[in-house]
Amino acid sequence: MPAPYPYGETIVRLRRGPSPGRDGRGQPLPGVLEETPIRGCVVAPRAETPQVGGDQQQARDTVVVGFTVYAPAGTDVATTDQFRIRGQVCEVxxxxGDWRQSPFTGTAGPVQFAADRVTG
Known part of the structure; x- marks a missing residue:
């Protein structure tokens, strides 16, 4: 099946698999990191306007804080996922948001989510 946006970008979903067990203190061990490429995504920078006079403004009008992604219909996105977008690891x-079905065309819509850069 071709990507819904033929000139869209490929992003990579980073998801942990099931825990293989527990450590000596009883805490679950992290599962294996699974990487899944998702083709045909629309990726838009998401900007935030800093508070006027705030310490973040410093002669800037807006600050890019992450991305808004429109992934192909039916894409599995969980709030615990991370994505590699344009070389940066981002958290959902x-x-x-699932746009479901268009009332005008009957076609399935994209899955939209916000992804913020991981820092620290």
Whole structure:
């Protein structure tokens, strides 16, 4: 099946598999990191306007804080996922939105989510 946006970007979903067990203190061990490429995504920078006079403004009008991604219909996105987008690892912020089916065309819409850069 061709990508829904033929000139879209490929991003990579980073998801942990099931825990293989527990450590000596009873805490779950992290599962294996699974990388899944997702083709045909629309990636848009997401900007935030700093508070006027705030310490973040410093002669800037907006600050790019992450991306808004429109992934192909039916893409599995969980709030615990991370994505590699344009070489940067980002975390999903908030709940992914499923545009469902267009009332005009009957075609399935994209899965939209916000992804913030991982820092620290």
């Amino acid at each position: 912020t908030g709940e992914p």
